[in-house]
Amino acid sequence: MPPLAVLCHHGPVPVTFLAHQAPVLPMKRRWPGLDGVALVAGSMVPDLAVTTLRTTPRYLAGVPLWWEGHTLADQWNWCLPVGLVLTLLLRRLVLPALAPYLPDAGGFHLQDLRHVGRVRYRWWVIVGSLLIGSVSHVVIDGFTHPTGWAVGVVPGLDRGVASVLQVVASVALSIVALWQMWLTGRDRSICVWNGVEPTPPVRPVAETAVRAVAVLLTLAAAAWASTQTERGSTIVVMTWFALSLVGAVVLAGAVRVGSGVAGRSPARPFRPVRPTRRCVPGARSG
Numbered sequence: 001m002p003p004l005a006v007l008c009h010h011g012p013v014p015v016t017f018l019a020h021q022a023p024v025l026p027m028k029r030r031w032p033g034l035d036g037v038a039l040v041a042g043s044m045v046p047d048l049a050v051t052t053l054r055t056t057p058r059y060l061a062g063v064p065l066w067w068e069g070h071t072l073a074d075q076w077n078w079c080l081p082v083g084l085v086l087t088l089l090l091r092r093l094v095l096p097a098l099a100p101y102l103p104d105a106g107g108f109h110l111q112d113l114r115h116v117g118r119v120r121y122r123w124w125v126i127v128g129s130l131l132i133g134s135v136s137h138v139v140i141d142g143f144t145h146p147t148g149w150a151v152g153v154v155p156g157l158d159r160g161v162a163s164v165l166q167v168v169a170s171v172a173l174s175i176v177a178l179w180q181m182w183l184t185g186r187d188r189s190i191c192v193w194n195g196v197e198p199t200p201p202v203r204p205v206a207e208t209a210v211r212a213v214a215v216l217l218t219l220a221a222a223a224w225a226s227t228q229t230e231r232g233s234t235i236v237v238m239t240w241f242a243l244s245l246v247g248a249v250v251l252a253g254a255v256r257v258g259s260g261v262a263g264r265s266p267a268r269p270f271r272p273v274r275p276t277r278r279c280v281p282g283a284r285s286g
């Protein structure tokens with residue numbers, strides 16, 4: 001198995017996480033009016049379709065239950081509906097509830113993710129951002145897979161070159177994504193985009209217990225996913241990720257109820273906030 005790559009049902013592909021976020025993170029930084037959560041969800045959602053493959057039955061009442069996720073049709077049939085649900089859950093529930101339990105990771109300021117639910121985007125901004133993310137995923141896969149759509153179409157891009165690109169892209173794009181995440185954290189951009197003052201890291205209630213449950217849920221997801229080995233290694237990995245997401249939703253719901261903040265995050269009309277400064281003045285601490 002090449003480093004930083006997973007074996008997909010149709011071969012190795014750049015990693016779903018980090019590498020595929022490399023194109024969309026700079027877009028959000030350049031055009032803050034785009035929906036960053038939808039961009040990132042869109043960049044992941046084609047690979048989530050892998051979890052449906054080789055399930056039984058393949059059809060239910062004539063309706064296919066397997067989704068490829070990377071075709072043009074599946075941009076509408078899979079990426080859009082599943083991506084919208086994912087975006088909604090991440091923005092309204094998972095990130096506001098669980099981001100305070102993340103390590104702030106120094107300059108990355110990962111806990112700033114708890115603020116992403118404060119801005120309300122127009123529906124076409126969400127849909128557009130989602131599809132930008134999913135199409136960018138398919139474009140990259142086309143160049144970095146031996147059977148990608150661009151192989152044999154783009155001069156000089158044959159299966160061998162694509163195989164090399166697959167490893168190079170996985171590493172290089174992951175580095176780019178990390179760099180973009182660091183820039184976003186350094187500038188406290190998530191706070192700026194969402195109209196809040198940057199603050200030092202918080203110490204949420206029951207911090208150790210919630211983190212422990214998160215680890216247990218992730219391990220349980222791995223145990224469940226490992227029962228699917230006959231369906232292929234990538235299906236196992238993506239099943240693990242999908243089940244971990246389900247666990248995160250459940251845990252976020254429990255945290256929200258337990259902390260007595262059941263209800264809704266502060267809603268405000270959508271106002272694209274252009275970060276004209278690196279940071280809100282006087283709020284660099286933390």
Ligand SMILES: [Zn+2]
Binds near residue numbers: 046070141
């Ligand atoms: Zn893919």
